[in-house]
Amino acid sequence: MSKLVIVGTVAFDAIETPFGKTDKILGGAATFIGLAASHFNIDAAAVSIVGGDFPQKYLDLLSKKNIDISGIEIVKEGKTFFWSGKYHNDMNTRDTLVTELNTLADFKPVVPENYRNAEIVMLGNLHPIVQSSILDQMTKKPRLVILDTMNFWMDSALEDLHNVMKRVDVITINDEEARQLTGEYSLVVAARKIHTMGPKYVVIKKGEHGAFLFHEDQVFYAPALPLEAVFDPTGAGDTFAGGFAGYIAKTGITSFENMKNAVIYGSTLASFCVEKFGTERMENLKSLEVHNRLLQFRDLTKFDIKLP
């Protein structure tokens, strides 16, 4: 088992979907990553920042899930990062209604002393300079660094993004972002270009259409489970990343073969995340439920053509 460091937002979200709307609820990349990774009972720490308005019960929730929260700075006089968004009817697109950076604007993450030797580092979506600063604090080179990012940083901090990309092993990115980053429509070609930017492993997330894992000339594909209803997609990408990182940390194996399994775990956990608003489904997820859904995933693509 390896130690896992997770950096990302711990935040308030207010979400509107065709199924309803929420007040401010628990959200943030590090929250979703942590909840997903906690499924593996690993030694993980979240590095983040919140304001004095952040309820203790949310921090307790993470602690109870065995996530070390000593790296979550609490700025008593500050306010917690707040995001509000509204999903369109197809659930694939959304409008951001509110983004209040608050304490996040001056976030200088500090990795707790006893996690600076962590083997696995999961850099959740944040400014690339903040992501880089985590790597600067590691006392030994991690075995695997995973980077999540988004188009916002391609538009506003492309050079910084390229700098942090050179330092990571795995990048998780969605299909449109992969196209934007490379100018290539074919995801095969886009992945090859992203390889040359640094990451030896490229995960391209296609939402309801599943995810690709590219490595050199190899490719693996995990479908998304076909669901009757997607209730709230918020956090699905982070949950995928958390499942991926958590599985790698649990097994301690960073081979391409093992990453396939990590992608399947990520997809499986993400398929639960979207079933309820915010973190609700992930907070109460049972091992048996995960196990049963893994069986569904296995059967989904299984066929038996006799090939010599």
Place this chain on the structure above:
Amino acid sequence: MSKLVIVGTVAFDAIETPFGKTDKILGGAATFIGLAASHFNIDAAAVSIVGGDFPQKYLDLLSKKNIDISGIEIVKEGKTFFWSGKYHNDMNTRDTLVTELNTLADFKPVVPENYRNAEIVMLGNLHPIVQSSILDQMTKKPRLVILDTMNFWMDSALEDLHNVMKRVDVITINDEEARQLTGEYSLVVAARKIHTMGPKYVVIKKGEHGAFLFHEDQVFYAPALPLEAVFDPTGAGDTFAGGFAGYIAKTGITSFENMKNAVIYGSTLASFCVEKFGTERMENLKSLEVHNRLLQFRDLTKFDIKLP
């Protein structure tokens, strides 16, 4: 081995993609279906109509591929159905530039006498009344009837479409069409509604995102092979259907398990079809190439999580 009857257009296409454009070349649903099905060396007949302008060499091509063409009516004084389209840069959308029905406007298909007892019937995309008329001519109930259709008939002949749907076992339809036909966004729910309209098996094609096969509460998913470049998507859906029907005819087994393999064969053959303009790639496709790509398909989704 079962006999296979294929009905559909045999046509001229003129295609423009970001990679180039063609003059009038061989096209049509029955052509692509036939070329794909011919891979299985089965006893298949194409039922269609062409004009006096249709080159003998194209008919010879089908004959050489072991497709019985006695059911292709040649109207000497008429002209062959002609379609012209232009694909957008993403290759997922296209504009129809020209549709000249010509002889197709009065197509009254006649199934050759010795194919009226065929076990497998593939109804390529045509007016639903024409599709129904094929079933009326069968002297015994086929073991499996497969229907392909498109949104055009939902807009213009919905009642006729519902009538033929009641008589078929399998429908192949794309995701947007499944949503249009049912008013449901979730493909799981859409498939369930389509079941109630007749077909016990529902194939939902998602283009570059693969295909689902639904049957009762079961679901199978075949990814599309990630390609470096899609050269010309024309005929990919028909090739998929032809591979599906051809494999079922070859094996003579109509179980859900065997249909999974049929979907994989359909996806595999379609992945070749798009690599060149029109029928070019399918005309010269070798068994070994198909075999090797099947291996790629198998590896694409294979993972090894130990599950008790």
